[in-house]
Each structure stands twice: as C-alpha cells, then as structure tokens.
Amino acid sequence: MRKFKVGIVGCGTIGTALAGALVKGLRTRADLVGVCEKNPEKARELCARIGRKLPVLPLEALVKKCDFVIEAAHPDVAAKVATLALKNDKYVLIMSVGGLLEFPFQKLIDKTYGRLYCPSGAIAGIDALLAAQVDRLRRVRLVTTKPPRALLGAPYFKTHKFPKFRNGAIKKLVFRGSALEASQAFPQNINVAAILSLAGLGPKRTEVEIWATRFARVNSHEILIEGDFGKIRTLTQNFPAPQNPKTSYLAILSAVATLRKAFTTLRLGT
Numbered sequence: 001m002r003k004f005k006v007g008i009v010g011c012g013t014i015g016t017a018l019a020g021a022l023v024k025g026l027r028t029r030a031d032l033v034g035v036c037e038k039n040p041e042k043a044r045e046l047c048a049r050i051g052r053k054l055p056v057l058p059l060e061a062l063v064k065k066c067d068f069v070i071e072a073a074h075p076d077v078a079a080k081v082a083t084l085a086l087k088n089d090k091y092v093l094i095m096s097v098g099g100l101l102e103f104p105f106q107k108l109i110d111k112t113y114g115r116l117y118c119p120s121g122a123i124a125g126i127d128a129l130l131a132a133q134v135d136r137l138r139r140v141r142l143v144t145t146k147p148p149r150a151l152l153g154a155p156y157f158k159t160h161k162f163p164k165f166r167n168g169a170i171k172k173l174v175f176r177g178s179a180l181e182a183s184q185a186f187p188q189n190i191n192v193a194a195i196l197s198l199a200g201l202g203p204k205r206t207e208v209e210i211w212a213t214r215f216a217r218v219n220s221h222e223i224l225i226e227g228d229f230g231k232i233r234t235l236t237q238n239f240p241a242p243q244n245p246k247t248s249y250l251a252i253l254s255a256v257a258t259l260r261k262a263f264t265t266l267r268l269g270t
Helices: 013-023 040-050 059-065 075-087 105-111 126-132 179-185 191-199 249-263
Strands: 004-009 030-036 068-071 091-094 115-117 137-146 171-178 207-213 219-227 230-238 244-248
Touching (some): 013 244, 030 040, 030 059, 059 075, 091 249, 115 249, 126 191, 179 191, 244 249
Parallel strands (some): 004 030, 068 091, 137 207
C-alpha cells in the first residue's frame, strides 16, 4: 500500500483543517512532511493544533520533498503551485480554484505524470454537470447568497459600494456577471463559480449572481443547469467554517473527501 508524502501550502483555516485530517483519519495513507507559509505564527499555530512539529519550507523545497501538494493559501499562488507540482510529476490539490481560470493547465497536464485535483467545494451537482457536458450543454447559472460579513475585504468593493439595506429591504443584488469576472472581483468568496465553470461551459459563459441578505446565517448556492439531458436545479445551504466566515464548512469537508478518493482505489461518482 502506497503512503503519500504530503505538504501543505498555506496554514490558515483550510490548511489547518486538512492537516488535522491527514494526521488523524488519513494517517494510514498519508504522511504530512512539511508546510509552506510566509507567516511563521500561522505555521506555529497549525503545528500546535495537530500536535506535531513540521518543517516550514520554501515552495520549491516542499514540492521536492512531497508526492502530493495541497494549496490552501490564495488564488494568487494557485497557478504557481500547480505549475511547479505538475512539472515535477507530483499530485496537487488546489483549493483556490479561481486562481486557475486564466491558467493554461491543459497543456501542462498533457505533459505530466502528476495529477491535478479540484474539489467540488461548497456546492452539489458537479458530478451531474460533468456528465451533462458530455453532450450539448446550454446554460449554467449560479446564484449565491451570503451574509454581508462574508463579503468583507473583496477587491470588488474598491470600486463599488458595500451593500446597505434601506427601507426594510432584506436582500440586495451585489454582482451579476461571468464566473471569470466573479472570481476576479471576489477571489476568496466565490470558488464555487470557478469549479462550476471548469466542469461546464467555461469561465466566460458561466453566469453568476451574488446577493447579500440581511438575516442569513448560512451561505446559499443555487445552481441551474440546462442541456440536451434536461434540467438540474440544486440548492446548497452551508454553515460558515467556525474560524472563518468567508469559508463554507462543506468546502473543507469536500477537500477531505477528495483526498480520501485520491489515496484509495475506490472511486464513487462520476
């Protein structure tokens, strides 16, 4: 039985959660051998939470040391991590999928013995979308609704007003555009649009709406898919991760499930 040497890039909420999963539930199949993190305090916190002392390495050294690299940092580094891992024939899991939308990874995939994993994240329906895409696919639309605090800090609000509710309004449309535009405007909020676009019609043809709602306690994602097969409509309502309101808890669980799938011979679903 092969045991993977795993490294994590990014020691925030997701990186720490995945480190915990690796040293507990996945320890028979994986060995966490190091992390890459520019903030030493975050690296120390991760090690304290999992009860293990790990080397903090530069990205190139981490990739060389590992069989499997996990990116849990930021869309700005996702393409760099994927490129370095695949060029060295390593397996790589990318959490910040929005960072891959303008990255020509298909040419790199054709030349590598590595593998690129992108978890479904906080939505349902990716398996069905992949199946629908085999034949003619006409429309993919995502409507995301979040509490305002989950949108704080997005680059979009450098040029647009942050949503305010007037005259008793409960919901307010914040953004309407393509998945590519949404990922650029909300790089840490809308990874679901990125994975949806990669599985379906592409970043420019996938439609996205983002709504803020005054009383929401969950992140809601409604997906509409239309094609020759018929129609699919899914609704996912996610609690935020306890340590980070910008991250849905299901996104973390999805990554753990993807790792399980990568480390074992059993493959369920499309």
